[in-house]
Amino acid sequence: MAGVHFSLVEVSPGVAGVFQAIEAVHALFEEQTSCAIVPTGTDLAALRLEEPSLSGEPSLIVLTSGTTGNSRAVEIPFSALAQSAESAALYMQQMAVWLTALPVTSMGGLNTIIRSAFTGIEPVIWDGVGGAMKFEPENFVPFIKAVKTASLKTNLASAVSLVPTQLFRLALDESALTELAELDFVLVGGGGITQSLKAECINAGVKIVSTYGATETVGGCVFNGAPLDGYEINIVDDLVHIKSENLAWGYRDGESIDGNWKSKDRGEFTDGKLQILGRSDSIIKVAGVAIDIQALETQLQSQLPNQNIVVVAIADSQYGNVPLVVSNIEIPNIADISHKILNQALPVRFKLMSQIPMLQNGKPDRISIANN
8 A cells, every 4th residue: 555654464373473473573674664563453543554654764563561551552663673682682691592472462572583583593483372372381391392402403592581470380380390490591571470489480490580671662671670781770759760772762643752761660779679669550549548459469479379369459439449359269368368468457359260361462451350
């Protein structure tokens, strides 16, 4: 179509969709062809495909996760993608063969194929990626072995990016955890890892790298609490700000980032390392008392490590808001546990869900959980 400045790649779940994204990334890097990589069925209006690149250079359009609200179309210049990949390689001190286990329509999964493009080695692709099948340790282990084999053949490191839910499930399977420990780098982002889960994995020999970042920062740009080369962290009014020339240009609606991404995440430095304390919008008022539902979720996950737990806020006619604790296993004494964590007796609701709704990127679908 005349006037179209971005090619559209609508990625379906599974391996075929990943190959579509790989082809688009190679076209961007080698032919400077701008593209939008989005899930099949995306409302295309927000992408503004017929408008030129706002950054003035070949670019990629990708959507934010929409974990706590509507997703937005973000434009990332080619130069930022390249610098982000280089910064990750500098941290690892080597190139790697990547295992793609996250949807390539989000930066966690997309970065595995972008970094692979620099090595010229195609990633190993889990065949359930993007929701093509349920993540089960026994089905995932062969792909862990495959990426390790490929790394030995190419004399490169072996690496995978996971979200905490995937790591949680792997940790329940001793043989899977043993195989995971064979990899050189296990990046875990998309949400905080509980200290108990992280300790269990490290004790098993897993080389955990906790990552922090967003679509706007071209994915993880803070590894194990320290910014990658080219990024600067500042805490402004308790919120994390990240400065870099390697950020996304901004949003396709015209709002620019201007090299300074202002997150909604509360953070602090502990022993020189960034610690994420939760989101500013995770603070709710329950009967006039401020409660951090993300902190409650983290504490519950630590005390009940073998359960999948998510905490959201729901409206309540009497108290204004109340925390809703959702788990895949019944917690009969949830009120007592929560009261001890909160150090006060406040109303807490519980809901048993055998299958907790998830977004395509592997994060809990908090909006769906709160509304159902």
